[in-house]
Amino acid sequence: MNSATVRNLLVRGMLAGLAAGVLALIVAYVLGEPNVDKAISFEEAHSHEHEMEVVSRSLQSTAGLATGVLVFGVAFGGIAALAFCFALGRVGRFSPRATALLLAGCALLTVYVVPFLKYPANPPSVGNPDTIGKRTTLYFLMMLLSVLLAIATTLLGKRLAPSLGTWWATVVAVAAFVVVIALAYQFLPVVNEVPKEFPATLLWRFRLSAVAIQTVLWAGFGLVFGELADRVLNPRPATAASKQAVPAAH
């Protein structure tokens, strides 16, 4: 029964990730794409070399965008569902729905917001192609560090709970997380490759839209997966039978 439960939750996590990906895709297309287009116009106006177009802009901004966002949603949906299997009944007195939403919130913070505050999303024309190796390493390092620290924070909170009580154990564990992340921010190298004339408002809007995409993705995932997980873990009696049974009981 248990291995089958894990499998059911994993499949539903990937489906919830796909559904959340569709919501995020709408936000990405409506809020994000205009900023990408403006940044590309800036790039073309300020560069003398003309790159060969391998994939047309109209494909990149529709089918290409959809592929990326949906695969991202499914992949993180699967990983989050597995994390949910570990967290359920272990992190505290939370129902399946509350566990799912809490997990999604923590995932948004650790997988996206914490790396973003050090290495924010950049539109086209921001970023030197020669440093892509270094920037990729730093970004994934920051993500990995943040996720591992979040797991350590959870374990620390659980360990402290019997002596400090749940409230203070959580406060102390989260404070430890913030301190270590602050040290990482301080000591990891700075990346600033914004061209001098690049419009500040465009950069700001691009980054806001990037945060909106992730917020919608994770909020959508938390709500959809929570509902699906609740149905797996607390199966309701057949609806037709319950509709008749409830009024009859009184």
Next chain:
Amino acid sequence: MAQTVAQPTATTAVVPAKLPLKAIAPWAVFFGVLMMILLYFVGAEQGATSVFSGTDVHEWVHDARHLLGFPCH
């Protein structure tokens, strides 16, 4: 009245049963790796490192890579 008070115990939230680690582990290892590979292709392929030569994968997911926050050229 007494009957309606007794009723809610069935709907009160209880701490859900833990899933045994042994049941989660095989799924977590296999699908964890599989999902990471998917993320790699969306987030980093043909940027810093390449499994396939050329720039087709990079160009196809170009906009998603920028908007999802991954470093891109």
